[in-house]
Amino acid sequence: MPDDLLTRIAACRVCRDAPKYGARLPHEPRPVCVVSPTARILIAGQAPGTRVHASGIPFNDPSGDRLRAWMDVSRDTFYDRRKIAIVPMGFCFPGLDAKGGDLPPRRECRELWRDEVMETLENVRLTLVIGQYAHAYHLGADRKRTLTETVANWRKIRERHTGGAVYALPHPSWRNNAWLKKNPWFEQDLLPELRAAIKACLTDT
Secondary structure (H helix, E strand, O other): OHHHHHHHHHHHHHHHHHOOOOOOOOOOOOOOOOOOOOEEEEEEEOOOOOOHHOOOOOHHHHHHHHHHHHOOOHHHHOOOOOOOOHHHOOOOOEOOOOOOEOOOHHHHHHHHHHHHHHHOOOOOOOOEEEEEHHHHHHHHHOOOEEEEHHHHOOOHHHOOOOOEEEEEEEOOOHHHHHHHOOOHHHHHHHHHHHHHHHHHHHOOO
């Protein structure tokens, strides 16, 4: 059952106590994963940042505000686990690199938990795949050489995957402001169709 699975995930300390890849996690793990078997939408992201690590609430930061705007959903709807599952590639904040940016998601999460989590999501009709690490896991050969090429291929990606439509998205971080300006088609063409698909998933009974 998902509640038992989430309890086991919450208790995981592998990256701190017995990491398989790289250095030990330098802080207390705080796994963040929102799952329900009734969820119709899956948000597959990267890993919690510092603010999410502090609060334990996924996308509880400016990136989350932008993502909710992209989706055109309220905060209450976004955090209704019965409707929307939020499953990052790494469940814990991975720490910062020498330049102050977030390190990549811990690979241990994928091996230990992700396939088991995905098996519980039997009612998902729409998946938002956010960022390069999630692209690599979910898109397979549809992942192109660059993020821009991958996202620009959104129409083919959306229709090609079984088990519901898939939308490949950039990360909603402020770091991608320049990318959004260079690629106006994302907001002009992709987002209206994404919003319509999300509305249909949330309202269709």
